[in-house]
Amino acid sequence: MNIPWGNILVILVLGVIFIASSWFISRKVSTADEYISxxxxxxxxxxxTSLLAFWITGNTIMAAPEAAYGLGVIGAIAYxxxxxxxxxxxxxxxxxIHEIIPNGKTVGDFYKNRxxxxxxxxxxxxxxxxxxxxxxxxxxxxxxxLEQIFDVPYVLAVVLTFIIVIAYATMGGFSSITGxxxxxxxxxxxxxxxxxxxxYFSTGVAPIYTGMAQFAxxxxxxxxxxxxxxxxxxxxxxIGEVFMDNTFWQRAYAVRKDKLMSIFGLAGxxxxxxxxxxxxxAFVAIxxxxxxxxVNQVAPFIAQIYGGNFVSWVFLVGVWSALxxxxxxxxxALVSLLIHDIYQxxxxxxxxxxxxxxxxxxxxxxxxxxxxxxxxxxxTMLQMLIFLGVINAAFVFPIIYGLFWKKLDATxxxxxxxxxxxxxxxxxxxxxxxQGVVASGWVSFLVCWIGSLVKPADFNWNxxxxxxxxxxxxxxxx
Amino acid sequence: xxxxITSSIVLxxxxxxxxxxxxxxxxxxxxxxxxxxDHK
Numbered sequence: 001m002n003i004p005w006g007n008i009l010v011i012l013v014l015g016v017i018f019i020a021s022s023w024f025i026s027r028k029v030s031t032a033d034e035y036i037s038x039x040x041x042x043x044x045x046x047x048x049t050s051l052l053a054f055w056i057t058g059n060t061i062m063a064a065p066e067a068a069y070g071l072g073v074i075g076a077i078a079y080x081x082x083x084x085x086x087x088x089x090x091x092x093x094x095x096x097i098h099e100i101i102p103n104g105k106t107v108g109d110f111y112k113n114r115x116x117x118x119x120x121x122x123x124x125x126x127x128x129x130x131x132x133x134x135x136x137x138x139x140x141x142x143x144x145x146l147e148q149i150f151d152v153p154y155v156l157a158v159v160l161t162f163i164i165v166i167a168y169a170t171m172g173g174f175s176s177i178t179g180x181x182x183x184x185x186x187x188x189x190x191x192x193x194x195x196x197x198x199x200y201f202s203t204g205v206a207p208i209y210t211g212m213a214q215f216a217x218x219x220x221x222x223x224x225x226x227x228x229x230x231x232x233x234x235x236x237x238x239i240g241e242v243f244m245d246n247t248f249w250q251r252a253y254a255v256r257k258d259k260l261m262s263i264f265g266l267a268g269x270x271x272x273x274x275x276x277x278x279x280x281x282a283f284v285a286i287x288x289x290x291x292x293x294x295v296n297q298v299a300p301f302i303a304q305i306y307g308g309n310f311v312s313w314v315f316l317v318g319v320w321s322a323l324x325x326x327x328x329x330x331x332x333a334l335v336s337l338l339i340h341d342i343y344q345x346x347x348x349x350x351x352x353x354x355x356x357x358x359x360x361x362x363x364x365x366x367x368x369x370x371x372x373x374x375x376x377x378x379x380t381m382l383q384m385l386i387f388l389g390v391i392n393a394a395f396v397f398p399i400i401y402g403l404f405w406k407k408l409d410a411t412x413x414x415x416x417x418x419x420x421x422x423x424x425x426x427x428x429x430x431x432x433x434x435q436g437v438v439a440s441g442w443v444s445f446l447v448c449w450i451g452s453l454v455k456p457a458d459f460n461w462n463x464x465x466x467x468x469x470x471x472x473x474x475x476x477x478x
Numbered sequence: 479x480x481x482x483i484t485s486s487i488v489l490x491x492x493x494x495x496x497x498x499x500x501x502x503x504x505x506x507x508x509x510x511x512x513x514x515x516d517h518k
Binding site (some may be wrong): 085089090092093096225226228229232233235236239396397400401404405406431432434435438441442445461 | 479480482483485486487489490492493494496497498499500501505506507
């Protein structure tokens with residue numbers, strides 16, 4: 001096999017830049033808290049780009065054109081809508097999180113103190129399954145992408161990606177990841193801003209529209225039923241992902257309270273345009289009646305035909321940055337959960353130096369584990385996301401009502417999430433995948449709502465308010 | 479298909495209303511008193 005050294009060199013150069021930047025940032029990281037959750041002072045620029053860097057994944061750039069190729073214009077709009085609206089929907093929750101758990105660190109802090117042990121353990125198990133699944137989708141998706149489109153052998157692609165990410169994520173933890181995220185988002189925006197216009201300058205817009213009307217007129221239909229279902233059922237699992245994912249909770253705690261709504265709002269709106277822009281490349285494929293060998297390769301396939309090698313490399317840089325930033329953020333979010341919710345409850349007297357050391361070791365261990373389970377190529381990214389979406393949708397209402405409504409009882413929340421997952425997977429296998437997500441969301445809503453009216457609790461918010469207060473005052477005293 | 483499309487749209491609006499509702503006093507509580515243990 002011919003090894004494409006040019007493409008590997010692009011990744012290595014980027015990797016060296018990320019690692020060097022991380023080393024520079026890590027010099028200022030001295031406490032375990034800074035390593036796992038930052039200093040709580042992220043402003044609009046770094047807060048927004050850190051959210052964007054995590055949420056713009058390999059899927060955003062690759063699967064959005066795939067959805068547009070299959071479902072037409074509504075597919076592109078639906079994909080952009082589902083991810084954008086999920087982040088915007090989190091903004092009132094983020095504001096509330098700052099108010100009622102000001103010294104919290106993870107989503108586990110909320111679950112442990114708002115509900116009871118059975119809820120907490122069940123949620124943590126589901127959360128680890130989801131986050132490891134997400135990590136695998138990024139690892140496998142990244143490997144497949146580099147292999148199929150840029151001819152880098154799969155194993156080499158996965159190993160190279162993980163080694164670089166583990167190296168820079170281990171050095172400075174959260175601070176490094178959010179610092180480098182700014183640079184990565186700029187690279188991703190270059191793809192979004194440069195590639196589609198270059199392609200359309202070459203093809204013209206009117207011929208593509210005429211071609212679509214001629215070859216696949218149904219793909220111009222904005223009311224295509226499959227597209228509408230994808231838009232709203234997809235929004236449900238994306239909202240579930242955001243609400244449940246510790247990566248978003250970490251950023252809710254880390255950003256400035258007064259800027260939180262703007263940061264999450266801007267990130268959601270900014271995200272909307274990324275898949276929309278890359279999805280427009282699929283219209284060129286439809287309008288010119290060209291089909292790639294694999295449908296998920298439609299965007300780079302078109303970019304290479306109309307933009308040549310330069311555009312192809314720009315695409316590689318953007319997609320690889322998106323993958324690296326997402327893998328790094330998930331690694332850090334998992335370490336934060338393990339340290340804060342598990343290690344500190346086993347060893348509450350561990351000092352700062354020890355916590356910092358354990359955090360770094362855990363980053364390497366989880367990274368290597370994720371690398372190993374990503375080596376076999378056994379699933380596709382979108383399938384895995386929808387499969388996990390049933391779990392995500394089940395926790396949407398326990399989280400929303402748990403944050404805002406004192407009437408939500410712990411047992412009701414537990415029954416709602418378990419029943420939603422069971423019903424969701426029955427529907428997933430018997431009716432359809434997206435229908436499973438919708439069923440899970442409905443059961444979660446109905447049980448939480450009716451249960452709170454039938455058996456109302458009277459939760460004392462001060463229990464959440466006191467979480468982490470002693471640690472915070474200790475840090476202030478130091 | 480119509481059933482699933484309708485139920486997904488309705489569910490989506492329930493989520494949005496549930497998330498933003500407390501900002502407009504629709505249900506639940508939005509403002510937290512930062513001091514005093516009498517708050518419930």
